[in-house]
Amino acid sequence: MRGHRRQRCELSQTDSGSDSEESDTETMRCISCKEVYGRCDAGTCKECYEEASETEDELKREIEDLKAKVAFLRFCSPFDHHVSPPSSAIRSPPAPGFTDVVLVAASDAASIDSLLPVPAHKAVLVSRSPVFKAMLENEMEESRSGTIKITDVSYDALRAFVNYLYTAEACLDEQMAYDLLVLAEKYQVKHLKAHCEKFLVSKLNWDNSIMSYAFAHQHNAKHVLEASLSLITDNMDKLTKKEEYMELVEKDPRLVVEIYEAYLSRQVNTAAPKDSSTKP
Amino acid sequence: MRGHRRQRCELSQTDSGSDSEESDTETMRCISCKEVYGRCDAGTCKECYEEASETEDELKREIEDLKAKVAFLRFCSPFDHHVSPPSSAIRSPPAPGFTDVVLVAASDAASIDSLLPVPAHKAVLVSRSPVFKAMLENEMEESRSGTIKITDVSYDALRAFVNYLYTAEACLDEQMAYDLLVLAEKYQVKHLKAHCEKFLVSKLNWDNSIMSYAFAHQHNAKHVLEASLSLITDNMDKLTKKEEYMELVEKDPRLVVEIYEAYLSRQVNTAAPKDSSTKP
Missing domain, CATH: 3.30.710.10 (Potassium Channel Kv1.1; Chain A)
Incomplete structure (x- = not known):
């Protein structure tokens, strides 16, 4: 598949003439968006572009096949x-x-x-x-x-x-x-x-973060737990003002401890390089 | 998403110096295969390349999701x-x-x-x-x-x-x-x-073409029918020498007629432009 087939240049020479002023920046035209680009914006050569297009087509065909399979297997x-x-008058009893x-x-x-x-x-x-x-x-x-x-x-x-x-x-x-x-x-x-x-992760926000965190804990929902904990530790300054926070301290303080532990562990990890340099 | 962000050129100026002899052909380096290419082999700009990569990643994720769905729905x-x-001693009867x-x-x-x-x-x-x-x-x-x-x-x-x-x-x-x-x-x-x-289409060859054609006819397999008929009409010169051909003439001459009709229709279609010019 690889190995450059050098195709005949389709661009006319007059085209390059008009760009002569910026000949040292070297411009080309993108086969996809049709815009002119310079050397530093170079993406792929034509062959790689075509290969990528083929791959995309193959993936799309695979998706179609899988969708048909899902439709077949749906019960x-x-x-x-x-x-x-x-649907039919013949079939009288349901x-x-x-x-x-x-x-x-x-x-x-x-x-x-x-x-x-x-x-x-x-x-x-x-x-x-x-x-x-x-x-x-x-x-x-x-x-x-x-x-x-x-x-x-x-x-x-x-x-x-x-x-x-x-x-x-x-x-x-x-x-x-x-x-x-x-x-x-x-x-x-x-x-x-x-x-x-x-x-639930897609619906996560600051308002529902503590509720989601507690729920995730109770029902072993690891992805929701990670995402909510990350959201909470990103906003520690606002945490203690939240009503849900007070409620959680009352109801299940162990979960609040885990929030602080996660926050602390994050701080330690961030500070790790400085820490290790102070050690003998 | 579109709109060129002009990134700082990562290629050093000394690099372009070495290509100075062919500065009128304008060369760039492909971000994918790393080979140098000229203006006529231009593929995409960097931005379109990155967009295409994102699309590919999305398609791959969709495939993973669909595969998981198939695995779930498989009965x-x-x-x-x-x-x-x-699997268990408790479950004594199968x-x-x-x-x-x-x-x-x-x-x-x-x-x-x-x-x-x-x-x-x-x-x-x-x-x-x-x-x-x-x-x-x-x-x-x-x-x-x-x-x-x-x-x-x-x-x-x-x-x-x-x-x-x-x-x-x-x-x-x-x-x-x-x-x-x-x-x-x-x-x-x-x-x-x-x-x-x-x-069956993937396994089609000259040896099994007539058998496949007859089978496809009998069982209403349109894709096999089309593919086998196309293979047969591509090789009409060899057709009448085939043993299976003689057998089909004996057993189901109607199907043989359809082969000739398809061949004729192909010839007429290819010759159509010349034909119409001879008419008044």
């Missing part, structure tokens, strides 16, 4: 059967979708929501979560009864959770990301956890 | 349960994997193979194939009996077919690609059909 959500109107288990949001407050079961396939749950796998393959209570009770979760979050197990898709806002991350951690659905963490 | 194949040794249907390769010759059932989940079959969907959701014989008989297929091909429905993966050789394409066409599994067609 029909069991909700599709309930939501969509019957299609059951062959579900063989239901999940129930068993919150303490017995709202109407908590009575709505979320249908699912054991095979899908087992395929996505090692916790469901252990639960359903080992003849535990849930396997026998065909009902999995999940506490401390809303019906909406549970439904979004099950939907993610089928489709790898979730429509997130911050609350939903928190709820789904808790479920993902509990049932060891790593892909969903990473998805929620990514979303 | 446990029902064979995994049968092949792998029991895990059923909650399969609720079996597929059987019901070939005419009652070999031992044809007796081996391939277990599967109705939900997976329904999710991947509109034909299985109609069959299983409409209380047809197969749904009631829990057994789907598939004729004219080997056990290995059937197993590979079911495995693809779970994983979007198949280990292909030419024979397997032919077998799976037939099943993919029959059960309308487009993703698998495209996969097989791509493989």
Whole structure:
């Protein structure tokens, strides 16, 4: 592929004549943005440009292939059967979708929501979560009864959770990301956890930093923890004035200690070269 | 993003001095391959090079994300349960994997193979194939009996077919690609059909061109059909000497006519400009 094929110059000589005044700065025209550039702004030669374009095309083709694969592997959500109107008059009874288990949001407050079961396939749950796998393959209570009770979760979050197990898709806002991350951690659905963490890191700001930090600590969300801790230690001067800070000192002072330890460790690391020079 | 930031030139002036003899050809050094290039080999400026690199990095990240999604959505194949040794002593009976249907390769010759059932989940079959969907959701014989008989297929091909429905993966050789394409066409599994067609097109050569052409015709494989027809019409001088050609004339002369029609149409199209000039 490499090895310079010297192509015939497409630029006319009159073109170079007009640039004669700045001939010592040596200008060329960029094949991409069409602007003239000088020696110090040189990017690539034509051959490397073409190779890079080919690589980009190959990557785009790979993306298309992977997207098609995702579309193929996405599972029909069991909700599709309930939501969509019957597509054919022949199919008179609503299609059951062959579900063989239901999940129930068993919150303490017995709202109407908590009575709505979320249908699912054991095979899908087992395929996505090692916790469901252990639960359903080992003849535990849930396997026998065909009902999995999940506490401390809303019906909406549970439904979004099950939907993610089928489709790898979730429509997130911050609350939903928190709820789904808790479920993902509990049932060891790593892909969903990473998805929620990514979303929460993107939504991180000074206002929600301490809350995010405490949440990340509680639910073992390492990326959120790192990002929030970094944001907090960047703004130590404002920290003690925050209401959430006072609350955290009251509620979980150990976490506050960890903030100070991280801050201290950063300071020591920054000062390290000076420190070592003072030692004998 | 655009708009030239003129960076300080990193090349020393002594460098340009050594090139003074060819100052009218104007040379630069490629940031990628490090070779010197002239005006006619100019690719991009530095800024466009950096933008292209960023794009490439973004595409690569997208590919990583999609690969993780595919890995998440890939379904446990029902064979995994049968092949792998029991992972835990507690789980004494082999895990059923909650399969609720079996597929059987019901070939005419009652070999031992044809007796081996391939277990599967109705939900997976329904999710991947509109034909299985109609069959299983409409209380047809197969749904009631829990057994789907598939004729004219080997056990290995059937197993590979079911495995693809779970994983979007198949280990292909030419024979397997032919077998799976037939099943993919029959059960309308487009993703698998495209996969097989791509493989068969990549394996196309003069020796298998007529066989591929006839096969593609029979099973509605458009990409294989186009590619094989193009290969055949590129080599019309050798065509009539081929044994497969004689066989096709015997067996299905209509297909041979289509080869000649395609060849003629190609000739007419190539000659079109001359043709039109002779008309009044």
